[in-house]
Amino acid sequence: MSRSQPHHSPAPSRPHPPPSDAHRSLCANTSAIRSTVKHLRDQTVSLAKPRSRSTRMDPYDVEGGAINVRFLHADSVRAHFIIQNFNLETANALRRVMLAEIPTMAIDVVEVMDNTSVLADEFVCHRLGLIPLIAKGVEDLLYSRDCDCEGYCEQCAVVLTLNAKCTGRDIMKVFARDLVVSAGRPNEDVGNPVIVDPERQGSSIVKLRKGQAIHMRCIAKKGIAKEHAKWAPSAAIGFEYDPANKLHHLDYWYEDDPKEEWPVDHDRINLDGGAPTEDEAFNYDAVPSRFFFDVETVGGLDPDQIVAEGIKTLQRKLAGVIQQLQGGGDGADGADFGGAQSPTLNGGYGAAPDQGYTTPYGGNASVWGGANAAAGGTTPYGATPYGGGPSW
Amino acid sequence: MNAPDRWLRDGSATSWQPPIAQLIEDNPNARQRYRMRGNHLVRHSVYSNRNEEKIEVKEDTRVPSTTIFTFNKEDHTLGNLISQRLHKYPYILFSAYKVPHPLFAMFELRVTTDGSITPREAVTKCCADVVRDLDVLQQSFTTEWLGKRIVTEGEAERQARDQNPN
Numbered sequence: 001m002s003r004s005q006p007h008h009s010p011a012p013s014r015p016h017p018p019p020s021d022a023h024r025s026l027c028a029n030t031s032a033i034r035s036t037v038k039h040l041r042d043q044t045v046s047l048a049k050p051r052s053r054s055t056r057m058d059p060y061d062v063e064g065g066a067i068n069v070r071f072l073h074a075d076s077v078r079a080h081f082i083i084q085n086f087n088l089e090t091a092n093a094l095r096r097v098m099l100a101e102i103p104t105m106a107i108d109v110v111e112v113m114d115n116t117s118v119l120a121d122e123f124v125c126h127r128l129g130l131i132p133l134i135a136k137g138v139e140d141l142l143y144s145r146d147c148d149c150e151g152y153c154e155q156c157a158v159v160l161t162l163n164a165k166c167t168g169r170d171i172m173k174v175f176a177r178d179l180v181v182s183a184g185r186p187n188e189d190v191g192n193p194v195i196v197d198p199e200r201q202g203s204s205i206v207k208l209r210k211g212q213a214i215h216m217r218c219i220a221k222k223g224i225a226k227e228h229a230k231w232a233p234s235a236a237i238g239f240e241y242d243p244a245n246k247l248h249h250l251d252y253w254y255e256d257d258p259k260e261e262w263p264v265d266h267d268r269i270n271l272d273g274g275a276p277t278e279d280e281a282f283n284y285d286a287v288p289s290r291f292f293f294d295v296e297t298v299g300g301l302d303p304d305q306i307v308a309e310g311i312k313t314l315q316r317k318l319a320g321v322i323q324q325l326q327g328g329g330d331g332a333d334g335a336d337f338g339g340a341q342s343p344t345l346n347g348g349y350g351a352a353p354d355q356g357y358t359t360p361y362g363g364n365a366s367v368w369g370g371a372n373a374a375a376g377g378t379t380p381y382g383a384t385p386y387g388g389g390p391s392w
Numbered sequence: 393m394n395a396p397d398r399w400l401r402d403g404s405a406t407s408w409q410p411p412i413a414q415l416i417e418d419n420p421n422a423r424q425r426y427r428m429r430g431n432h433l434v435r436h437s438v439y440s441n442r443n444e445e446k447i448e449v450k451e452d453t454r455v456p457s458t459t460i461f462t463f464n465k466e467d468h469t470l471g472n473l474i475s476q477r478l479h480k481y482p483y484i485l486f487s488a489y490k491v492p493h494p495l496f497a498m499f500e501l502r503v504t505t506d507g508s509i510t511p512r513e514a515v516t517k518c519c520a521d522v523v524r525d526l527d528v529l530q531q532s533f534t535t536e537w538l539g540k541r542i543v544t545e546g547e548a549e550r551q552a553r554d555q556n557p558n
C-alpha cells in the first residue's frame with residue numbers, strides 16, 4: 001500500500017546497520033533451503049514418469065515421456081509455450097506461484113514534499129505504486145520487514161525522487177523517466193523504472209500546468225503480489241489444457257447445440273493430439289498431460305525470468321516443507337519457504353536466534369548437510385520399504 | 393488449537409455463534425491485518441511469524457497411519473499440489489486438503505498411508521519428487537527458450553533486410 005505523508009521533510013539517510021543475528025540466522029536458513037534444492041538437483045533423473053495418455057508415438061513429443069517444453073512464441077515481453085508430460089497439480093502450482101509469489105520491486109511508501117498538481121496526494125501515490133520497476137537483482141535486497149533498520153535503508157529499499165515544476169506555457173507531462181534513482185543500490189538494475197516505449201518516457205504520472213509542481217520521495221521495496229498486486233511480475237498468464245475438452249472437465253453451457261455455439265481453437269487442438277473422433281469412447285483413465293502457458297511480463301522481469309523464478313520459488317517452498325518435516329517439526333519455525341520472514345509479534349528479533357535454525361540443517365546430523373544421502377544409510381528412509389530406490 | 397475446532401468444541405449446534413470478530417483479533421492467521429515493527433507493516437496473511445510453526449503435525453489417534461498437517465501461511469498452491477501428487481503413490485490410502493476458513497491463511501492436509509511408510513515420510517518424498525520434476529522442467533525450458541529467441545530474432549532480422557535491401 002502506498003501511504004502519503006503530506007508535507008514531511010525527507011527522512012535523513014541512515015548508515016548501514018551491521019547484520020544482526022536475526023539476519024544471519026535468516027540467511028542460514030535461506031541457504032539451507034538453497035542447498036536442499038541443490039541436493040535434490042544433484043540426484044539427476046526424474047522419478048516422475050507421468051502416466052502418458054497413450055503409448056502411441058506423438059509427433060509433437062520428441063522427448064518421449066520425459067517432461068519437456070515446446071515453444072510457440074518467444075520475445076521480450078511474452079513466452080508462449082507448452083509443457084508436455086507434466087501433471088495438472090504441478091502446472092497449476094507453477095501458474096499460481098508465477099502470479100503471486102515472485103519477489104519484485106514496487107514503490108511502497110511515498111513522502112510528499114510538494115504537490116500542487118490537480119491530482120490529490122493519495123491519487124498520485126497510488127499511481128506511483130503501480131509503476132513497474134526493474135526487478136533484476138532483487139535477490140540482492142532484503143525484505144524491509146527482515147531488515148534491522150527503522151523504516152528503510154540501502155539494504156532493503158531503493159529511493160526514487162520525483163521533482164518537477166512546470167514553468168513554461170505548455171502543459172508539462174511527468175513520466176516515470178523523471179524518477180531519479182538514489183545512489184547506493186546493491187546493483188545497477190533494481191528499482192529503475194521500466195521504460196520500453198520508443199520515446200523512452202515510461203509510464204505517465206501527472207500533468208502540470210504553469211506554476212504547478214510536484215516533489216515526492218518514493219521508497220520502493222521488495223515484495224510479492226500475494227501482499228499487493230503491484231508486485232505482480234506478469235500482466236497475465238494464459239493457462240489451458242485439453243482444448244478439445246476430451247476429458248470433459250468442462251460442461252459447456254448452450255442453447256441448442258454446443259458444437260454450433262462455441263468457437264473451436266483448431267491450432268491448439270492440433271497441438272494437443274487432434275480432435276476426437278465422433279464415436280471415440282470416453283477414456284475414464286485419461287489425465288491431462290499437456291499444458292499451454294502464455295506468460296506476459298509487466299516489464300520488471302523478462303518473461304523467461306518469470307518462469308525461472310516461479311520454478312525456483314516453488315522449489316524453495318517445497319524444500320522448506322521437506323526441511324521442516326525432516327527436522328522433526330521443531331525446525332525452522334516461522335521461516336517462510338520462499339525465504340521471506342517476518343519478525344515476532346512481541347518485539348522483533350531477540351538476541352538469541354531460534355535454536356531450530358541451525359540444528360537440523362547446519363549440523364552433520366542433517367540429511368542435507370551431511371555427506372549426501374546417496375549412500376542411503378544416512379536418510380531416515382534407508383530402512384523403509386522404498387528406501388532401496390534412489391533415496392532422494 | 394485451530395479456530396474451527398474451538399467452535400465445534402464450545403457447545404451445541406443451537407448455541408453456536410460464530411465469534412468471528414474475536415477470532416480474527418486473536419488469530420495471527422487472520423487476513424487483511426497488518427502489524428507494525430518500527431515503520432514496517434507486516435501482513436499476517438502472507439508472511440510467517442516466529443511464534444507459530446510453519447507446519448504443525450498432528451497424528452490422528454482414531455485412524456492408523458494418519459496424520460493431519462497444518463500448513464500456516466500457505467494456500468491452495470501447496471495444498472492442491474501435495475494432496476493431488478500423493479494420490480499417485482501406491483502406499484497412499486487417503487490424501488486431501490481443506491482451507492477451513494478463507495480468512496485464516498492456512499490449510500490442513502490429511503494423509504493416510506498403508507503403514508509401509510509414515511505420512512510424514514510420504515509428504516517429504518512427494519515434495520522431493522516435485523522438486524526434481526521442476527528441475528527437469530527448468531532445464532528444458534531454458535534450452536527451448538534460448539533456441540526460440542534465436543529463431544525469432546533471426547526472422548526479425550531477415551524481415552528487416554527484405555524490407556530495405558541495400
Ligand SMILES: [Zn+2]
Pocket residue numbers: 144147148149150151152153154155156157
Ligand atoms: Zn533496511
